[in-house]
Amino acid sequence: MIPEKLAKAMNEQIKNEMESAYIYLSMAAYFHAQSLDGMAHWMRCQAHEETIHAMKFMDHLVDRNMTVKLLDLAQLKTQWKTPLEAWQDAYAHEQFITSKINDLTSIAREVRDYQSEPMLAWFTNEQIEEEATTNKISGEMEMVGDSKTALLMLDRELGGRAFPVGSPFDPTAYAQAT
Numbered sequence: 423m424i425p426e427k428l429a430k431a432m433n434e435q436i437k438n439e440m441e442s443a444y445i446y447l448s449m450a451a452y453f454h455a456q457s458l459d460g461m462a463h464w465m466r467c468q469a470h471e472e473t474i475h476a477m478k479f480m481d482h483l484v485d486r487n488m489t490v491k492l493l494d495l496a497q498l499k500t501q502w503k504t505p506l507e508a509w510q511d512a513y514a515h516e517q518f519i520t521s522k523i524n525d526l527t528s529i530a531r532e533v534r535d536y537q538s539e540p541m542l543a544w545f546t547n548e549q550i551e552e553e554a555t556t557n558k559i560s561g562e563m564e565m566v567g568d569s570k571t572a573l574l575m576l577d578r579e580l581g582g583r584a585f586p587v588g589s590p591f592d593p594t595a596y597a598q599a600t
């Protein structure tokens with residue numbers, strides 16, 4: 423069992439991670455509409471990762487004999503003024519998620535649930551990478567400025583991100599599976 427205060431916060435974190443997936447899918451839709459298919463591909467890969475994060479929390483609760491209760495997802499943002507603004511939002515969102523992981527770690531220590539610490543440490547490390555990546559791309563987008571050539575080059579580069587094998591967010595994978 424997990425102390426109720428921590429279990430409730432972890433249950434809410436499942437929602438936060440699923441919202442992350444949905445936010446990044448919304449950004450993918452926006453980038454597709456801007457003909458930035460490489461950036462859309464990157465966001466679809468990211469949405470896949472976020473669902474894995476949600477499953478990590480779900481499985482931790484299940485393994486500890488707790489009942490998971492899925493919560494409503496928040497209303498989505500679907501439009502951005504510029505591609506740069508979308509990337510800046512992605513970075514801000516990762517900073518928000520980091521604050522949530524920090525809160526969970528504090529609660530785990532407060533209620534002395536040491537069994538949750540290894541998993542939360544994994545997320546703490548993961549957030550360093552998530553913030554660094556989105557911050558780096560935001561910075562590169564600022565350097566791109568008004569250059570369409572530079573924008574297309576960055577779009578191509580981001581389109582090279584690899585999907586996990588068989589990901590349902592990968593159009594080539596689900597085309598083979600159906």
Ligand code: OFO
Nearest residue numbers: 439442475519552
């Ligand atoms: Fe982007 O790390 Fe989970 O939410």
